[in-house]
Amino acid sequence: MKATLIIIQNQADHEAAKALVGKLMKSNEAVDRARMVAQARLIEAYERARWPRKAPPLPDLLTYLVEQHGLTRADLVPLLGTASRVSQVMSGKRELSMTMVKRLRERFHIPADLLISASGSVAA
Template sequence: MNIRPIKTEQDYYTALSRIEELWGAKKDSLEGDELDLLVTLVESYEMKHYPIAPPDPIDAIKFRMEQMGMTASDMVKYLGSQSRVSEILNGKRKLTLGMIKSLYKGLKIPADILLNEG
């Protein structure tokens, strides 16, 4: 086992290739330990070089609505009147703190996503 830091794209692809070879290795074996270390290094490299931006709050709401089979009418109890729901979903009005709390409690959308202004 010769593990080194991942500093370049070539190092990254080499590590991914080795992970693929080691996939399914037994836990607490030399190969399993090597796999764990390489996965940790790759995750660290990806977080630094390929960060994933948090989703837009409105996109998160629409995604949750789709997941739950909800319509805009179902959102009235979380956002207010039908016209307010329309304004929010079309990006013409910002979420208020009360709406964020309601969406967090009722639909389990993480507050940090709802607070993100993009």
């Protein structure tokens, strides 16, 4: 299939690019697979620029991580310091320190910038 990549500058280009990926997916030719991957990357770049993802609020993020890992709030004490500090962080009354960010990042294997954006800022 002869197809050129679509540079996405507006919503119409975005729709056309998605349609092109759909057509390229049906092809068995290696060159079309390469075009499909390249076009999908252009779509992803456009969507990230147009609709940036926002980190969830820190209490929501931590609640999700605790649930997904089968933990309790008490399991956060070694990461955040004290039960009181866990309570303050989980209620949104306390920012994370860099030490807390490091410990959470290492424990949950998530990017530090996700924790920092969810927190809004980091205490010194």
